[in-house]
Amino acid sequence: xxxxxxxxxxxxxxxxxxxxxxxxxxxxxxxxxxxxxxxxxxxxxxxxxxxxxxxxxxxxxxxxxxxxxxxxxxxxxxxxxxxxxxxxxxxxxxxxxxxxxxxxxxxxxxxxxxxxxxxxxxxxxxxxxxxxxxxxxxxxxxxxxxxxxxxxxxxxxxxxxxxxxxxxxxxxxxxxxxxxxxxxxxxxxxxxxxxxxxxxxxxxxxxxxxxxxxxxxxxxxxxxxxxxxxxxxxxxxxxxxxxxxxxxxxxxxxxxxxxxxxxxxxxxxxxxxxxxxxxxxxxxxxxxxxxxxxxxxxxxxxxxxxxxxxxxxxxxxxxxxxxxxxxxxxxxxxxxxxxxxxxxxxxxxxxxxxxxxxxxxxxxxxxxxxxxxxxxxxxxxxxxxxxxxxxxxxxxxxxxxxxxxxxxxxxxxxxxxxxxxxxxxxxxxxxxxxxxxxxxxxxxxxxxxxxxxxx
Amino acid sequence: xxxxxxxxxxxxxxxxxxxxxxxxxxxxxxxxxxxxxxxxxxxxxxxxxxxxxxxxxxxxxxxxxxxxxxxxxxxxxxxxxxxxxxxxxxxxxxxxxxxxxxxxxxxxxxxxxxxxxxxxxxxxxxxxxxxxxxxxxxxxxxxxxxxxxxxxxxxxxxxxxxxxxxxxxxxxxxxxxxxxxxxxxxxxxxxxxxxxxxxxxxxxxxxxxxxxxxxxxxxxxxxxxxxxxxxxxxxxxxxx
Ligand SMILES: Nc1ncnc2c1ncn2[C@@H]1O[C@H](COP(=O)(O)OP(=O)(O)OP(=O)(O)O)[C@@H](O)[C@H]1O
Ligand SMILES: [Mg+2]
Numbered sequence: 001x002x003x004x005x006x007x008x009x010x011x012x013x014x015x016x017x018x019x020x021x022x023x024x025x026x027x028x029x030x031x032x033x034x035x036x037x038x039x040x041x042x043x044x045x046x047x048x049x050x051x052x053x054x055x056x057x058x059x060x061x062x063x064x065x066x067x068x069x070x071x072x073x074x075x076x077x078x079x080x081x082x083x084x085x086x087x088x089x090x091x092x093x094x095x096x097x098x099x100x101x102x103x104x105x106x107x108x109x110x111x112x113x114x115x116x117x118x119x120x121x122x123x124x125x126x127x128x129x130x131x132x133x134x135x136x137x138x139x140x141x142x143x144x145x146x147x148x149x150x151x152x153x154x155x156x157x158x159x160x161x162x163x164x165x166x167x168x169x170x171x172x173x174x175x176x177x178x179x180x181x182x183x184x185x186x187x188x189x190x191x192x193x194x195x196x197x198x199x200x201x202x203x204x205x206x207x208x209x210x211x212x213x214x215x216x217x218x219x220x221x222x223x224x225x226x227x228x229x230x231x232x233x234x235x236x237x238x239x240x241x242x243x244x245x246x247x248x249x250x251x252x253x254x255x256x257x258x259x260x261x262x263x264x265x266x267x268x269x270x271x272x273x274x275x276x277x278x279x280x281x282x283x284x285x286x287x288x289x290x291x292x293x294x295x296x297x298x299x300x301x302x303x304x305x306x307x308x309x310x311x312x313x314x315x316x317x318x319x320x321x322x323x324x325x326x327x328x329x330x331x332x333x334x335x336x337x338x339x340x341x342x343x344x345x346x347x348x349x350x351x352x353x354x355x356x357x358x359x360x361x362x363x364x365x366x367x368x369x370x371x372x373x374x375x376x377x378x379x380x381x382x383x384x385x386x387x388x389x390x391x392x393x394x395x396x397x398x399x400x401x402x403x404x405x406x407x408x409x410x411x412x413x414x415x416x417x418x419x420x421x422x423x424x425x426x427x428x429x430x431x432x433x434x435x436x437x438x439x440x441x442x443x444x445x446x447x448x449x450x451x452x453x454x455x
Numbered sequence: 456x457x458x459x460x461x462x463x464x465x466x467x468x469x470x471x472x473x474x475x476x477x478x479x480x481x482x483x484x485x486x487x488x489x490x491x492x493x494x495x496x497x498x499x500x501x502x503x504x505x506x507x508x509x510x511x512x513x514x515x516x517x518x519x520x521x522x523x524x525x526x527x528x529x530x531x532x533x534x535x536x537x538x539x540x541x542x543x544x545x546x547x548x549x550x551x552x553x554x555x556x557x558x559x560x561x562x563x564x565x566x567x568x569x570x571x572x573x574x575x576x577x578x579x580x581x582x583x584x585x586x587x588x589x590x591x592x593x594x595x596x597x598x599x600x601x602x603x604x605x606x607x608x609x610x611x612x613x614x615x616x617x618x619x620x621x622x623x624x625x626x627x628x629x630x631x632x633x634x635x636x637x638x639x640x641x642x643x644x645x646x647x648x649x650x651x652x653x654x655x656x657x658x659x660x661x662x663x664x665x666x667x668x669x670x671x672x673x674x675x676x677x678x679x680x681x682x683x684x685x686x687x688x689x690x691x692x693x694x695x
C-alpha cells in the first residue's frame with residue numbers, strides 16, 4: 001500500500017471528527033507548546049548572556065594577585081602585589097592559547113574639568129591591548145594611546161561616554177586637558193558605549209590611561225597598592241613638571257641609599273593590580289588558564305605543592321550564575337511538558353482504541369479484501385502519528401505565541417529556535433509511534449470473520 | 456482439474472470444554488465457470504464453509520485445493536494475498552465503508568493489490584466497474600444516499616475490481632426486496648456467463664437457488680442430497 005494513500009486515509013479518518021481530534025490532541029498541544037516556549041526562552045536568554053559576556057570582552061581571563069600569608073595569618077586577596085608587568089608580557093608572548101594580555105593598575109581619584117568634577121567608577125592604567133581584550137577597539141572619537149605613551153609615561157587618557165557626558169556636556173573632549181590629582185591629562189579618545197554590565201555596573205564610567213602614568217604619576221607608589229581614594233584626599237601638591245609626582249609625604253625619614261641596599265624590600269621592580277588576558281577562542285580558555293598557571297609557577301618560583309601567589313578567574317562561573325534562573329524556569333516548563341505529553345499520549349492511545357473498536361467492521365472488510373495485518377497496523381499507526389503531528393503543529397504555534405507574550409509582557413529575551421521545531425516534530429512522531437502502537441497492533445490482530453460480524 | 460476441490464474438510468469449534476463439530480468430512484468440488492448455490496437450514500454450517508472456501512478461515516483438518524494450490528495451511532499474509540487477487544466477496548449487509556464515496560469504496564481493494572496501481576489508474580478502474588454495474592451516475596454518492604440494491608451493486612463492483620476468478624456471496628439477496636434481488640441475481644448470471652467468473656452463493660431461498668446451475672445441500676455440517684443439476688430453473692426468470 002502506498003504511503004500517500006495511507007496518509008490520505010488517515011487524514012480522512014481524522015477530519016471526519018475534527019472536534020474529537022482536537023480535544024484528543026490537547027495534551028500534546030500543551031506539551032509541545034511548553035517545549036517550544038522553553039526552548040525559545042532558553043535560546044533567547046543564552047544569547048543575551050553571551051552578548052553581555054561578549055560586551056565585557058570575549059574569552060576574558062582575569063589574573064589577580066594572590067593571598068599573602070604570614071605565619072598562618074592571611075591578609076586577604078590582593079594584599080600583596082605579586083604580578084609584574086613582565087609577567088603580563090611573558091603571558092602574552094609565551095602562552096600559545098592567549099591572544100593578548102594587558103596589565104591593569106587601578107586608581108581612584110577625582111577628575112576636574114573647568115568647574116565640573118567627577119569621580120569615575122574605574123580609572124585603569126593599562127596598555128592598548130586592553131582595548132582589544134575588552135572589545136573597545138572602535139573608539140567613537142580620537143585615537144588610542146600608544147606603546148610610546150606607555151614608555152614615556154605620557155599624560156594622555158581615553159574617556160568612557162559617561163565621563164564625557166558628565167564633564168563636557170556635549171562638547172568634544174578631544175585635545176582637552178582634564179586634571180587628576182593635579183596631574184593634567186590630555187584626552188585623546190572616547191571609548192565606545194557598552195552600557196551596564198551584568199551586575200548593573202556602568203561600564204561607560206571609565207578612564208583609561210597608560211599604566212605607567214597611573215602608577216607613577218597618579219598613585220605615585222612603587223611599593224604598595226595603598227588605598228587610592230584615601231590617598232587622593234590627602235592631595236599632595238605636585239608640580240606639573242614633576243616627572244614622578246604624587247609621592248606621599250613621608251612620615252618617617254626617607255631611607256638612604258645605603259639603608260635601602262642593606263635592607264632589600266621583597267618587591268619586584270613594579271607591580272600591577274591585575275592582568276587581563278584573552279584566550280584565542282572559548283574552547284581554548286581552559287588551555288590558556290593551564291598555560292598561564294604553569295608560566296607563573298615558573299616565573300614566581302613556586303614549587304609543586306606550594307600555594308599559588310595568584311588567582312585566575314574566567315567567566316564560566318559568572319555565566320553559570322546568570323543561566324541558573326533560566327535553567328530553573330526551563331526545567332519547570334520541561335516538567336509541565338513531560339506531564340502533558342504523557343497525558344496527551346495516553347489520550348491518543350485512548351482515542352485510537354475507541355477508533356479501532358468503532359471501525360472493527362471496516363477492519364474486517366479490509367482484511368477480507370486482502371489487507372494484511374501489517375497493512376492494518378500501518379494504517380492505524382500513521383493515523384496516530386498524523387494526529388500527534390497536527391497536535392504538535394498547534395503546539396508549535398501555541399508555544400511560539402506564549403514565548404512572544406513572555407517577551408512582550410516580561411521583556412524576557414526570546415529567540416525562535418529551529419532546533420525546538422525539529423524537537424517538537426520528533427517528539428510528536430515518537431508519541432504517535434509509542435502510544436499508537438498498541439491500538440494499531442490490536443487492530444491488526446483482529447480475526448476478519450469476527451470483525452465482519454461485529455455489531 | 457476443478458477450480459475448487461475440498462477433501463474431507465472438518466471444522467471444529469472449541470467452546471470451553473465443549474467441542475462443536477460444525478463441518479463433518481466435507482468433500483466436494485466446483486469447476487471453473489460454475490454458478491453454484493449452497494442451501495441448508497440455519498446453523499447447518501453454510502457460512503462456516505464459505506469462510507473456509509473464501510480463505511478467511513482455516514479448516515481443522517482436510518485439504519483445500521484452490522486453483523491447483525493447497526491453501527488450508529497458508530499463512531495469514533499469503534491468504535490475504537490470495538483473497539485480494541483471486542477471490543471476491545459479496546455480503547448480506549453490503550459492508551460498505553460509511554461516509555465514503557461509491558468510487559472510493561470500489562477502489563479500496565486496489566490499495567492492497569500486488570500490482571499496486573496508481574491513484575489515477577485506480578479511479579479509472581473503479582469508475583469502469585461502477586459503470587458495469589449500472590451506477591456510472593452515482594460514483595460520488597455515499598452509501599447512505601444509495602438504495603439497498605444500489606449498495607449491493609457497489610459491493611459487487613468492489614468484489615470484481617481485482618478481476619477475481621471466484622465470487623463468494625453469503626445471502627447476497629437477504630436484505631433486498633424481490634425486485635432488486637432479481638436484478639442482483641441477473642447480474643451474477645451475466646458475470647458468470649459473459650466473464651466466466653465462478654460464483655458460489657449461499658441462500659435459504661429456493662427461488663434464488665433456481666438461478667444456479669447446481670445446488671449443494673448442507674445438513675448439519677454434511678453434504679446431504681448430493682450433487683445434482685438444477686435443470687429447469689436455469690434461464691427461467693420467475694419470481695425470485
Ligand atoms: N466462532 C464460532 N464459535 C463457536 N461456534 C460457532 C462459531 N461460528 C459458528 N459456530 C456454530 O457453527 C454452526 C454453524 O454456523 P454457521 O454460521 O455456519 O451457520 P449458517 O448455516 O450460516 O446459518 P445461517 O443460515 O443462520 O446463517 C452454528 O451452530 C454456530 O453456532
Ligand atoms: Mg450464515
